Amino acid sequence: MAKSSKKLTPRLRKLSVYLYIPNIIGYARVLLNCYAFGVCFSNKWLFSVLYFISFVCDAIDGWCARKFNQVSTFGAVLDMVTDRISTASLLAILSQVYRPGLVFVSLLALDIGSHWLQMYSTFLTGKTSHKDVKDSTNWLFKAYYGNRIFMGYCCVACEVLYLILFLIVDTQSESLVDVVGSSLQQGSLLSILVALSLFGWAIKQVVNVIQMKTAADVCVHYDIEKKQKP
Amino acid sequence: MANVKKTAPRLRKLSVYLYIPNIIGYVRVLLNCIAFYLCFSDKRVFSVLYFISFVCDAIDGWCARKFNQVSTFGAVLDMVTDRISTACLLVILSQVYRPGLVFVSLLALDIGSHWLQMYSTFLTGKTNHKDVKDSTNWLFKAYYGNRMFMGYCCVACEVLYLILFLIAGKQSESLVDVVASTVRQGSPLSFLVALSLFGWAIKQTINVIQVTCTSYDGNVSLS
Numbered sequence: 001m002a003k004s005s006k007k008l009t010p011r012l013r014k015l016s017v018y019l020y021i022p023n024i025i026g027y028a029r030v031l032l033n034c035y036a037f038g039v040c041f042s043n044k045w046l047f048s049v050l051y052f053i054s055f056v057c058d059a060i061d062g063w064c065a066r067k068f069n070q071v072s073t074f075g076a077v078l079d080m081v082t083d084r085i086s087t088a089s090l091l092a093i094l095s096q097v098y099r100p101g102l103v104f105v106s107l108l109a110l111d112i113g114s115h116w117l118q119m120y121s122t123f124l125t126g127k128t129s130h131k132d133v134k135d136s137t138n139w140l141f142k143a144y145y146g147n148r149i150f151m152g153y154c155c156v157a158c159e160v161l162y163l164i165l166f167l168i169v170d171t172q173s174e175s176l177v178d179v180v181g182s183s184l185q186q187g188s189l190l191s192i193l194v195a196l197s198l199f200g201w202a203i204k205q206v207v208n209v210i211q212m213k214t215a216a217d218v219c220v221h222y223d224i225e226k227k228q229k230p
Numbered sequence: 231m232a233n234v235k236k237t238a239p240r241l242r243k244l245s246v247y248l249y250i251p252n253i254i255g256y257v258r259v260l261l262n263c264i265a266f267y268l269c270f271s272d273k274r275v276f277s278v279l280y281f282i283s284f285v286c287d288a289i290d291g292w293c294a295r296k297f298n299q300v301s302t303f304g305a306v307l308d309m310v311t312d313r314i315s316t317a318c319l320l321v322i323l324s325q326v327y328r329p330g331l332v333f334v335s336l337l338a339l340d341i342g343s344h345w346l347q348m349y350s351t352f353l354t355g356k357t358n359h360k361d362v363k364d365s366t367n368w369l370f371k372a373y374y375g376n377r378m379f380m381g382y383c384c385v386a387c388e389v390l391y392l393i394l395f396l397i398a399g400k401q402s403e404s405l406v407d408v409v410a411s412t413v414r415q416g417s418p419l420s421f422l423v424a425l426s427l428f429g430w431a432i433k434q435t436i437n438v439i440q441v442t443c444t445s446y447d448g449n450v451s452l453s
Contacts, residue, residue, distance in 0.1 A: 105321050116309070223303065
């Protein structure tokens with residue numbers, strides 16, 4: 001009697017975390033992304049809509065987690081991994097349809113590198129989220145992470161820019177510079193959107209570079225502190 | 231006096247950045263940058279540089295232990311360089327082969343499995359994701375328990391991707407066609423491809439297990 005009820009409780013507790021509302025939203029995000037990338041070449045618009053919905057869910061599941069008091073480590077990890085993979089896949093596809101493709105390969109490298117180093121430094125310093133950067137000395141860093149709306153704008157700008165680039169790819173010209181240049185010169189609503197996105201994207205990439213340096217310093221500092229302790 | 235106190239921490243930080251294995255790490259990054267810059271114009275140079283970088287990956291670990299210069303920064307630099315170089319090679323393979331989404335999926339699996347493994351390593355207080363003493367999965371223990379076998383699977387993956395890139399022909403972009411015709415040739419290349427495919431398959435299976443099982447044990451129980 002005692003044995004079986006003791007066995008059930010941890011398993012039920014585990015199961016209940018997997019069934020948290022925000023985590024179920026997380027599974028929906030994964031499914032949306034799989035389906036989106038499955039149709040990305042055959043139906044660009046459907047792909048973009050699904051990708052964008054998944055991105056919106058990213059914000060919703062965080063809100064749900066706080067509202068329903070269902071914050072979980074698993075949920076945060078699921079979120080981060082889904083983000084990284086969906087951005088990586090979109091950049092991979094952009095590198096196929098544009099020349100020079102290596103631009104997007106480099107952006108992929110920067111995305112992986114900066115987030116990986118940031119995750120490491122977050123753990124080493126015992127913070128719970130890489131967004132809690134209270135003691136960083138870099139001004140742009142503090143401005144970026146200090147203002148959640150600004151940070152949100154930069155993140156959204158990146159995704160929107162990549163989606164727009166995928167949607168407007170010209171069959172005549174694969175040249176990235178040409179396509180971006182002509183879309184800006186149009187003077188249309190699209191031009192404004194592209195310009196706005198480019199600005200936020202640029203800031204995010206600069207922050208990514210700074211993040212790598214800061215996080216590397218944290219790793220080094222961690223070793224020095226460890227050696228100093230008896 | 232105060233100056234001495236100020237320079238000491240900075241010097242110590244600098245010295246970690248100048249550790250021999252970390253300098254090898256920087257060389258790896260440079261090799262990869264040059265390699266990928268040349269990858270379409272000179273496939274062979276790309277493959278040689280990529281392979282040298284991969285060999286350096288083993289060397290810098292050995293140097294770190296030999297010169298007592300093991301550092302967290304070095305381990306992270308190593309891991310990040312690995313992840314990025316594999317990711318970039320997979321992206322390029324997705325460009326030259328059809329269906330490209332096969333390599334995009336492998337990229338997703340690589341990122342997902344390594345990311346989840348890093349998280350669970352930290353959350354369970356281990357220092358190295360290769361220390362899997364209390365894992366319950368048998369294939370996991372077999373893989374991580376035998377360093378030679380693990381090394382073979384990792385090398386097999388990189389070799390397979392490099393070979394696929396080198397033999398990508400202009401006649402057929404179809405991945406299945408190229409692999410099948412190579413294996414059927416009955417040449418040393420066929421043998422190499424078959425060996426690599428086997429090791430690659432095991433590594434991807436391990437990756438899938440990591441995504442489905444490790445996160446279960448490493449993360450959920452702690453939330």
